[in-house]
Amino acid sequence: MKLSDLGRYGLLPQFLERVKTEQGENLLPLQSRVVLEEGLFAGRRLWVSAPPSAGKTFLAELAFLKAIEERKKTIFAVPLKALAEEKVATFKKRYADLGVRVLLSTRDHPQSDSLLAEGNFDLAVVIYEKLNQLLVRKLDILSTLGLLVVDEGQLLLDAERGKVLEKIFFKYLAYPSTSLGTSPKKPQLVVLSAGVANFSELARWLLCGYVEDTHRPVPLKRGVLAEGRLKLFAGSGEEEESWPEVEQLSDEELWLKSIEKKAAEGEQILVFRKSKKECEELSLRLAGRLGLPPASNAKGKIKTGLFSNSAERLWRVLEGGVAFHHADLLFPLRRAVEEAFRSGEIRVVAATSTLAWGVNLPAGTVFVDSEKFEKGPASGEWISQPISLIEYENMAGRAGRLGLEKEGKAILIARSPLEKELFWQRYVLRGQRGAELPASELTLELVLDLVSSGAVSSADEISKTYLKKPKSRLEGARLSEITGELEAVGFLKNQRGKFFPTPLGKLAASSGFSVESYCLLYDFLSTATELSADRLFDLIYSLDELSDAAGRFSALKGSHRMPTTGAAPVSTASGNWEEAAEASVSAGLAFPARTLFFLSLFEDWKSKIPLREIEAKYRAGAGDLLLWAEGTSWVLETARDLARFLALPSDWEERLDALAFKARYGVPFRLRNLVFAFAEFLFRDQFHRLSDFGFIEAEDAAALGQERLVEFFGVETGTAVFQKARLLGVKPKQRLVFVRPPEKPPEYSVYLDGEEAKNRFLAKVHGTDVFLPAKLFYYLFCLAKGRFTAPEGWISIYAFEKKEGQGRFVFRLKKELEKVLGRRFEIENNRRKQYRLPVAPEAIGFNFERLSRFPDTRLVRALEELRVKEE
Secondary structure, three states: OEHHHHHHHOOOHHHHHHHHHHHOOEOOHHHHHHHHOOOHHHOOOEEEEOOOOOOHHHHHHHHHHHHHHOOOEEEEEEOOHHHHHHHHHHHHHHHHHHOOOEEEEOOOOHHHHHHHHHOOOOEEEEEHHHHHHHHHHOHHHHHHEEEEEEOOHHHHHOOOHHHHHHHHHHHHHHHHHHOOOOOOOOOEEEEEEOOOOOOHHHHHHOOOEEEEOOOOOOOEEEEEEEOOEEEEEEOOEEEEEEOHHHOOOOHHHHHHHHHHHHHHOOOOEEEEOOOHHHHHHHHHHHHHHOOOOOOHHHHHHHOOOOOOHHHHHHHHHHOOOEEEEOOOOOHHHHHHHHHHHHHOOOOEEEEOHHHHOOOOOOEOEEEEOOEEEEEOOOOOOEEEEEOOHHHHHHHHOOEOOOOOOOOEEEEEEOOOHHHHHHHHHHHHHHHHHOOOOOOEEOOHHHHHHHHHHOOOOEHHHHHHHHHOOOOEEOOOOHHHHHHHHHHHOOOEEEEOOEEEEOHHHHHHHHHOOOHHHHHHHHHHHHHOOOOOHHHHHHHHOOOHHHHHHHOOOHHHHOOOOOOOOOOOOOOOOOOOHHHHHHHHHHOOOOOOHHHHHHHHHHHHHOOOOOHHHHHHHHOOOHHHHHHHHHHHHHHHHHHHHHHHHOOOOHHHHHHHHHHHHHHHHOOOHHHHHHHHHHOOOOOHHHHHHHHHOOOOOHHHHHHHOHHHHHHHHOHHHHHHHHHHHHHHOOOOOOEEEEOOOOOOOOOOOEEEEEEEEOOEEEEEEOOEEEEEEHHHHHHHHHHHHHHHHOHHHOEEHHHOOOOOOHHHHHHHHHHHHHHHHOOOOOOEEOOOOEEEOOOOHHHEEEOHHHHOOOOOHHHHHHHHHOEEEEO
């Protein structure tokens, strides 16, 4: 079937023209079958199960284009933010200029919540959790949709992620029974899943037509490498290849040599490792061994986004034509890596398993690590566990690129003959048979969810709805126990056998919290006499919802684990949580160090301290910090809504709202409009940079001009920000200039000249020439710069260097200056690990031309921060 034939189904020609470049003129066999035989355009519910590259996503896109033609809305539900961002970028690029309203709804974009609830979109890409919360609050939105697409439907097999997907499907199935005397038309449901199991039973539960296709347009060979032999399963038979190059090697060298062999054959390679650290270490070693040309285009795209330490390391490995991809990379950097890999500029990417969830990044060969890190339920520590079959299939499925490869190979590396046989049986052969649907049990959260949404209203309806799902079980009086417990905590009420959610119960259900956690939060707010940040943070990090985020900080695995006694903690104003913890113990307060840690982190996060310094201070990656920020803001937003419900003092709601915003974005609350306008383009450190110029409103950004925005944020991001800012308005009186002091003016008390003489560098201090070693000159420069860029001029010791011992060099700088000047020279120390140069900014100058050639690149990069706003 040809793409042009779809016009007879009412699809608009301009839409078909847009997808032709990506799809080609001919539909794939699965696509033709679903269109011609399975009723895709007739509104039939469908479950499409097929391997990667079979064209599942394009089927959903066709159904969306049909819904547009019928003037109906579409929701596209996905499991991960990264996948949502990729889908939105794709759909906006294709259809936004035609007037199609594409909406992204994740926890990162709260400004989209009202647009989603009001139906102000044509296509909304929504993560599972946001969709479920919307359906709890407003189930009738289903009647306004023409299409509901659920991607990665195989996650119903996952014990954790399957729970929220289960809630969505239950409400979808039960929806008609909620209307009084009418049967509103539900949207067409299209579920897309990988071919890891026979999902026909689940399709019957959802009343979907089941379409299964095991054919891959690009054949996949699954195999295990051990002792110099690669054993492969291909179609219905087995084959072997000899790899003598990798015999009798250490584990790490085995990985390196195996990848090196495939790279030498011209392959593009994905390597899945179990940790971020292993991804980076492997890519660094490969960059030095493979001899590949540098990924110059990718480096050009990310040069303005090097906020995190992992971004700096990515910059280095790109020089060797390889990259890594994990949660510590901000979205623009991950996107740059993905685009460069698709174009062939990057030949090898080492990634964590999250990349496998639907992100369109196929390769010729995929190497799969057989283990992953998982949080232990007892200790909370991260432990190594075997990957599941579904995880293996997702990673293996990235092998094989349509139109570019004749076949794909997915390779597990075994360290012994026993491991080789285990991998072969557990993953390679079992992968041909499929995974099994796990059993499930009725929970407090599921019952509250269904009743609060209005999907069910009696014990009989709950039981019938629940038991229709395959592998569900409900024992004895369990349902009565659940409803009784929900009534006891005030979330449900029973009126003559009919259950209704109380206002508090509906609020709890839409929060996404467990019943236990919500009760803890309710008890805290309803009994507190004041809104104490330390008490609130103590509660927040005792909740199960934040256990994952809190458990990622290695700094908390030390000796500062203390029980709560109810006493208030000592101050964390020093910025050193360990000192505060020790002082707490000395004072007999025994407040948990975890609370002090996060209070200190929160203070630094909402300040202007760069992300790199926060990473170093708290020994955490950017991904860990963002996960913490998102989780903390989620709890604070829930507390804000609950404070409003409880009619607590009005300033409580305002304070909680401000705390939530600061936790999520790491910027002052006054920048709220600026952040909500550009959150899809910019990150915390970039917002701070704009605010340094006095820009606090969205339209202010246009005053910078497109050229300066591109200089700041790169071509793609800078242009996007400028275009959106122009739509919001311009304030033309504001402009930026570089600080350009006169040449060596005598009135300067401190002038950083930078002239070199015998490996020392010139600074004029109180009219006296002082030649300093490079390191001490750099420290003086940091102190001088801080008078322009840091609050009140105070800079953290981590602004000098990330390693310890900074105070020693500040002392040496002071003594060196005093020796030359012949009198006392003061460098202020507030005893909070912060220093300040007691010189007014107008008495400090810089020789920019000479300093731009200074041998310490840290100083050269820091020159960019020395810009001021001129009204």
